[in-house]
Amino acid sequence: MDKNIDQNKERVLLTFAGNSDPTRNNYDGPMLHICRYYRPEKIYLVLTSEMQKRNENKIYEKAIKESLTDYNPIFEYINTDINDAHLFDIYFNKINETFNKIKLEHPNAEVLVNVTSGTVQIISNLVMYIVDAVNINIIPVQVESPEGKGNTSKVVNDNYKVNDEKENNFDNIEEFGRNRIIFPDLRQYSRLLAKNQIKELLKKYEYLTCLELLKRDIFQENSKLNGLLNFANDRRHLKGLKSNGKLKSLNDKKFDKFYYYSRNETNENKVKEWYKIVDYFALANIKQKSGDIAGYTIMLEPLIVNIYLSILRDVLGKKLSDLFSEKRKEEEFSYKTDILKIKKYDGLKEKIEDELNKVLKDSIFVSNKVLIAVIKYFIEKDNRATLKKMDLNDFIDFSETLSKIKEVRNMIAHSLKTINRDDFNSEAKVGIDTVNSKIINFFKKYYTDFGYKESMVYVYDEINKIANEILETEK
Known part of the structure; x- marks a missing residue:
């Protein structure tokens, strides 16, 4: 038989x-x-x-x-x-x-x-x-x-x-x-066709479509490939620690480096904010790599706000609730200006108004410009106290580069056409590669002590590499 x-x-x-x-x-x-x-x-x-x-x-x-x-x-x-x-x-x-x-x-x-x-x-x-x-x-x-x-x-x-x-x-x-x-074994023809289709889809990080092809169950390593790509798809849709279950069921040490945050962590509240920022940037990065420049630009806007908040909290050691009023919604924090809190810091209100070039209003959502002014204030203050946790000129260069994204975001909001890489570079007067390089260098310099590794940014490329290796074993 x-x-x-x-x-x-x-x-x-x-x-x-x-x-x-x-x-x-x-x-x-x-x-x-x-x-x-x-x-x-x-x-x-x-x-x-x-x-x-x-x-x-x-x-x-x-x-x-x-x-x-x-x-x-x-x-x-x-x-x-x-x-x-x-x-x-x-x-x-x-x-x-x-x-x-x-x-x-x-x-x-x-x-x-x-x-x-x-x-x-x-x-x-x-x-x-x-x-x-x-x-x-x-x-x-x-x-x-x-x-x-x-x-x-x-x-x-x-x-x-x-x-x-x-x-x-x-x-x-x-x-x-x-x-x-x-x-x-007539399915060898089907495997060849599916392999080539999946390889092309991986280049665009289209994991959900890959999973549809895998439903045909034509590969010997179908369960392993299916589990890996299910994990990648869940992680790409910001399912956080829940995505790890797709890898744990495979029980393969080769996949240990892919786990979201930690293989053994189950409490989402314990995931550090700096890690969430890195992971979100990894998602934005694969959007631009697959040609979705508009999606990349839109994702950068909340990313930049959170980077500035992280500088205050993680790099400069400030308690955000001492500076702003907190607004909690669906387990997410947003911040509004609180002039009474800001006035507790000598000269901070004036520093913010100088950056804004207008009078600071109370109870408005904290903008990038407000955060930039607050960060500059504390860098200057800390430098005078010889702490020097962040160089002022480095931060100015960093923030000026990121501020150029706003022009592209405005173009997307008022345009009826999609944008490409050249459109971005022309409008922002800075290349996507330069923007990415600035952000990654920031991660290296300030997050490495927390546990940052550059592989976190390129986790989807590493997943694709292993997926392709599995496909190569299929004849």
Whole structure:
């Protein structure tokens, strides 16, 4: 019994009738031979006009039931009325209808498909369907001729005598008969097509579409690849620590470097803000790499605000609630100006108003310009106290580069067209690579002591690399 066949499963056979059926040259034809060894519970027998005429006395059904006396399958005859059996495209609709009928009537069955009986055109149509089939458990079955080569003997004719052929069939004699069934790996064509499609989709980080292709379950390492890409898709949709479950189930140490934040952490509140910033930038980065410049630009706006908040909190060690009023919504903090708090710091209100070039209003959302002014204030103050946690000129250069993103964001908001890399560079007067370099250098300089590694920014590229390596093992 071949490893592809499950003895305990429901099993049906789809077969055309060919010139070697039911028997030929004193041996089983392909249809009878498949039934002899694998005994499908139901046989969908597809007949061209020529074979319909030959089957007027049900010779195929009789030959099977008389040769295999302890076997009584259900037959369903599918008469196609096809006269032009030499045409390739004439079979498509009938084959598709038959497979759909089987999927409806036997959704959980193993579907044996005879790819030996019939014309070259019939077999080609069946192979093409099998290669691209989804939501059906198809097992293609090939039957060798007794001589192990093409048949040259006289074909079955309209005078076929079931009883005579049964008596002269060597396959009915135990010492002469042998199993001539082969299970060709037709899915190798499907794997090649799917591999190439997935590789192209990975370049664009389109994990959800990759997962749709993997539903065909044609790869040996399908579960591992599926788990890895499910993780990447969840992580890309900001599911945080929940995404880690997709990797844990695989129990593969090779994936340890991909876990969101920590393999063993389960409390989302314990994920540090600096890490969330890095992870969010990693997402923005793959948007620009895949050509979604508008998406990249839109993501940078909240990222920049959070970087400035992180500078105050993580780099300069300031408590944000001492500076601003906090507004909590769906586990997210936003901040509003609080003039009473700001006035507690000598000269801070004046510093902010100088940056804004207007009077500071109370209870408005804290803008980038407000944050920049506050950061400059504390850098200057700390420098005077010889703390020097951040160089003022470095911060000015950094903030001036990031401020140019606003121009691109305004262009997107007022434009009816998509933007490309050249549009971004032209409007911002600074290249995307420069913006990215500034942000990554900031991470290196100020987050490394917290546990930052540059691989965090490129985690999706590392995932793609491993996914491609898994695909390369599939033949």
